[in-house]
Amino acid sequence: MEDKTLLTIALIISSLGIVFLFFIVQFSSLESISLDNIETVDEDTTIKIVGTVERISAKENATFLDISQKTTITAVIFENVSVQKGNLVEITGKLSEYKGEKEIIVDVLTIAKP
Incomplete structure (x- = not known):
């Protein structure tokens, strides 16, 4: 040719x-899901939520964010993040369970509104 x-x-x-x-x-x-429906979602499912950062706890290897809508869930991120209490964030990650509590292992965190 x-x-x-x-x-x-x-x-x-x-x-x-x-x-x-x-x-x-x-x-x-x-699609973003509501934390009200989080109990119906299977573990290891990738989900997206939008909520307000209520509490930040930084440890040596991870940062823990309490994200609230009507209820609260902990999001765990294994990298440095510049987020502040009160920020509206969009989080995508895998739903997990630790010590009987649901949490999200964060893949992507976007600050929707500072």
């Missing part, structure tokens, strides 16, 4: 791949 034909085919396939990835990202986004 000619170089021009190969280039055209490569550009078409690349463009289709980018469009395909765009649609995958759009349709795979998580």
